[in-house]
Amino acid sequence: QQQVRQSPQSLTVWEGETAILNCSYEDSTFDYFPWYHQFPGESPALLIAIRPVSNKKEDGRFTIFFNKREKKFSLHIADSQPGDSATYFCAARNYNVLYFGSGTKLTVEP
Amino acid sequence: AQTIHQWPVAEIKAVGSPLSLGCTIKGKSSPNLYWYWQATGGTLQQLFYSITVGQVESVVQLNLSASRPKDDQFILSTEKLLLSHSGFYLCAWIDNSQNTLYFGAGTRLSVL
Numbered sequence: 001q002q003q004v005r006q007s008p009q010s011l012t013v014w015e016g017e018t019a020i021l022n023c024s025y026e027d028s029t030f031d032y033f034p035w036y037h038q039f040p041g042e043s044p045a046l047l048i049a050i051r052p053v054s055n056k057k058e059d060g061r062f063t064i065f066f067n068k069r070e071k072k073f074s075l076h077i078a079d080s081q082p083g084d085s086a087t088y089f090c091a092a093r094n095y096n097v098l099y100f101g102s103g104t105k106l107t108v109e110p
Numbered sequence: 111a112q113t114i115h116q117w118p119v120a121e122i123k124a125v126g127s128p129l130s131l132g133c134t135i136k137g138k139s140s141p142n143l144y145w146y147w148q149a150t151g152g153t154l155q156q157l158f159y160s161i162t163v164g165q166v167e168s169v170v171q172l173n174l175s176a177s178r179p180k181d182d183q184f185i186l187s188t189e190k191l192l193l194s195h196s197g198f199y200l201c202a203w204i205d206n207s208q209n210t211l212y213f214g215a216g217t218r219l220s221v222l
Contacts, residue, residue, distance in 0.1 A: 032209060043200055043213040044154065089153065096142065096161065097169055098211060100154040 003027060004092050006101025014109050019077040021104045023090035026071065030092040035064065035075045036100075037086045044089060048075070080108045112137040116201050116214040123191050123221055131186040131217050133201030141203040143184040144211070145176055148198040160184060196221045 006023045013019045021035075034049035050057040050064045050073065057064045061080075066073045077084055085108050090101040114135045123129060135141050145157040156169045158176040166176045173192060177185045184201055201214040 034211070043216050045213070046210050049209065096144075096159045096167070097156055098144075099156070102153045 002102070003099035004090060004101040006090050006104060008104060009102070010105040010107070012107045012109060013080050015080060015082060017080050019080045019084070019106055019108070021075045021077075021088050021090070021106070022072065023074065023101050024070075024072045025092050027092070027094060028071070030094050032093040033064070033066065033073050034091050034093075034098075035062075036089045036091065038089065039086045047088075077106075082108045082110050084108050112203070112205075112212070114201060114203055114212065114214040116199075116217050118217060119215070120218040121220070123219065125191055125193055125221055127191050129186075129188050129191050129195070129219070131199055131219075133184045133186075133214055135182050135203050138182075138203060140181055142206070143178065144202040144204070145184065145186050146200040146202060146213070147172070148200065150197060152197075154200070157186070191221045193221050195219060
């Protein structure tokens with residue numbers, strides 16, 4: 001059973017647009033929700049994260065929106081740049097286990 | 111500053127052969143350490159975690175084992191590789207003050 005569901009599998013946006021990546025979960029004991037990005041051939045790196053006490057977290061062009069009632073969270077990338085092209089993974093943590101979504105391959109066209 | 115080093119960088123191994131991958135973290139006392147596996151083009155799956163020397167918890171069963179022989183060292187191994195073991199193996203540690211998981215550079219494993 002997949003603990004964290006992520007969509008879309010791939011997304012293409014034009015430079016300057018806002019990219020929206022979505023995730024959902026079932027386990028209400030998850031207490032931490034990070035987003036990672038991964039460039040080809042590299043390790044994942046943390047972008048931004050949120051705890052369920054908040055419904056929004058911003059860091060520059062990156063914003064997480066969190067809906068605890070619906071068990072959904074999303075990453076919005078404003079003013080997308082070609083350098084943002086990468087695979088993005090959402091995740092959810094339960095104690096010492098971090099469950100990752102299936103990933104979204106984002107392409108930003110100039 | 112903390113650094114995490116994984117070895118080897120890459121391995122090509124035969125089915126049925128043994129494997130040992132290592133991870134060392136410097137600059138952090140008693141870190142929580144983790145092993146993740148990523149199939150080519152796939153997501154990350156947590157394999158093991160360890161919060162102290164000598165203690166390792168398994169998250170998924172993939173015919174792999176892990177050990178924590180020293181405070182700063184985490185080892186992933188198996189006596190008999192399968193084709194399905196191919197992929198990208200990542201060691202990670204968590205900075206509890208920031209709640210952030212940091213990954214090492216990884217080991218690429220090809221099982222032929």
